[in-house]
Amino acid sequence: MTSPSLYHLSKEQLITRLEALQAECDQLRLKSLSQQAGMMFGEAVEQISEAVVIYDKDGGLLAWNQNFADLYGYMPEELKPGVHFSELGRIDLERGNVAVGDEYGDGQEYLKRKAEYRTKLEGSFVVRLKDGRWIKTTDRPMGNGGFVSVQVDVTELKKLEERMRYMAQHDMLTQIPNRNLLVEKGAFVLATAKRSNEKCAVLFIDIDDFKTVNDTFGHAIGDDVLREIAKRLHNRLRETDLIARVGGDEFIVLLSQQFDDVTAQKVAEDLIDQMKHPFYLDGCQGTVGVSIGISYFPADSDNLDGLIQKADTAMYQAKANGKNNWAVFKS
Numbered sequence: 001m002t003s004p005s006l007y008h009l010s011k012e013q014l015i016t017r018l019e020a021l022q023a024e025c026d027q028l029r030l031k032s033l034s035q036q037a038g039m040m041f042g043e044a045v046e047q048i049s050e051a052v053v054i055y056d057k058d059g060g061l062l063a064w065n066q067n068f069a070d071l072y073g074y075m076p077e078e079l080k081p082g083v084h085f086s087e088l089g090r091i092d093l094e095r096g097n098v099a100v101g102d103e104y105g106d107g108q109e110y111l112k113r114k115a116e117y118r119t120k121l122e123g124s125f126v127v128r129l130k131d132g133r134w135i136k137t138t139d140r141p142m143g144n145g146g147f148v149s150v151q152v153d154v155t156e157l158k159k160l161e162e163r164m165r166y167m168a169q170h171d172m173l174t175q176i177p178n179r180n181l182l183v184e185k186g187a188f189v190l191a192t193a194k195r196s197n198e199k200c201a202v203l204f205i206d207i208d209d210f211k212t213v214n215d216t217f218g219h220a221i222g223d224d225v226l227r228e229i230a231k232r233l234h235n236r237l238r239e240t241d242l243i244a245r246v247g248g249d250e251f252i253v254l255l256s257q258q259f260d261d262v263t264a265q266k267v268a269e270d271l272i273d274q275m276k277h278p279f280y281l282d283g284c285q286g287t288v289g290v291s292i293g294i295s296y297f298p299a300d301s302d303n304l305d306g307l308i309q310k311a312d313t314a315m316y317q318a319k320a321n322g323k324n325n326w327a328v329f330k331s
Contacts, residue, residue, distance in 0.1 A: 050152050051135075057145030059084050059118065071135070071151065072097050089114060099128045121147055126154065134158040171245040173223055174230035182244035182252055186304040189242065189256045190297060200297035201264035202304075203253040204311035205233070205271065208289040208323045210249040217284055224281045225288065232274045236267070252308060261296065261328070268292045268326040275324075289324030291315050300329050 051068035055061060060082040069079060072092055089111045092098045098110075110127075117125055117139070124138040136154045141147050169181035177185075193200050207213075207229065214222040226249070233243055233251060242254040253271075255264055271292065278285050293314030295301065300310045310329040318327035 050150050053149045053151075054142075055085055055146050055149065056082075059086070061085070061088075062146060068151070071129075085118065086111060086115060096130050099130050118147070126158075171230075174227050174245050176230050176234060177242065177244040179244060179246045179252075182242055182246070182254070183304060185242055186254055189254060190302075190304060193256060193297060194302070198257065199260055199299075200307075201255040201261075201267075202295045202297070202307040202311045203255065203264070203268055203271070204293040204295075204308060204315040205251040205253065206291050206315050206319070207249040208291055208319070210288070213286070213288065217286070221281055221284055225279055225286075228279055228281070229275065229288070229290075233271060236270055236274055246308075252311075254304075264294055264296070265326065265328070268294060272324060272326065291318040291323050292326040293318055293329065294326060295329040300331070 048065075049067065051065065051071045053061070053064040053068045061079060061084075062081065064079060068074075069076075072088070073095070074088070074091070078088070078091060093107060093110070114125065117123075121139050121141045124136055126134055126136045128134050133153055133155045134157075135151050137149060137151045139147050139149045169177060169184070171178045190200060192198075207226075210222070210225075213225055226245075230243075230245060230251070233253065237243055237253065237255075240257050242252075242256075244252050246252050253267075255267060272290055275288055275290050278287050293311040293316070295307045295310035295314060297307055301307045314327045314329040317330075318325045321327060
């Protein structure tokens with residue numbers, strides 16, 4: 001049956017027919033615009049620098065951009081629609097794509113905690129790739145129950161954070177730890193020693209007559225001397241020992257792991273001997289002496305501040321005894 005000719009329709013029927021045609025055209029236009037918008041959105045997602053991936057409510061893969069595939073080196077056959085994100089995580093671990101160790105453990109612990117994160121879809125997490133890059137993943141829920149995951153390269157931010165942390169914890173002249181790092185690590189060392197019923201020793205080291213060095217050779221040479229002293233102190237100590245510059249010409253050493261009185265005093269003597277070798281800096285030659293005060297954990301104090309205070313007192317006793325010497329705190 002053919003449609004009736006428009007010429008045989010009444011005015012009211014004609015208006016109704018035109019309105020229906022107009023509505024149909026509007027629907028077709030909206031559908032076309034929607035398809036175009038979808039194509040444009042898909043193209044835009046491919047152009048951005050971030051990796052974008054979409055999962056359904058069960059964690060199955062729905063869509064992704066090429067950056068996501070390139071970021072982890074996935075093969076096309078591995079990115080099948082419906083594959084669970086845990087399977088992709090397993091592939092990452094097997095290939096060593098991620099060098100986990102920032103916010104998560106490794107192996108199955110990493111996969112477990114990542115899955116727990118994706119049950120909440122709050123905040124973000126960061127992992128390090130095998131090439132050294134740091135990737136921050138942020139997942140957010142969608143209306144259909146699934147979620148979209150955006151993964152951003154934050155390597156430069158990580159480097160800046162690490163640099164700022166280093167500057168906050170190290171003396172910039174000598175590059176050894178400062179008081180902040182000494183306090184942070186020292187608390188852990190003393191807590192460990194207390195549990196193990198072990199002794200520790202604090203050595204408070206002060207350079208004798210350092211003002212004379214600055215006045216005679218200038219502050220630039222004085223800075224070089226401080227660097228060389230820090231180097232000599234560091235080279236004499238073990239990796240388990242802590243050394244920090246806590247003042248202009250003052251250093252603290254924390255000796256741990258089975259250090260008794262005799263051993264600590266022997267270390268002090270060795271450090272004094274280290275300074276007897278001449279310094280050759282910018283054509284200048286000279287030597288410096290150091291005075292060292294010693295305190296013991298837990299006999300003299302059960303906390304780092306107390307140990308430093310007692311070792312400081314002992315250091316002044318060493319200076320009173322003729323400098324370039326060591327003394328043990330006596331109550």
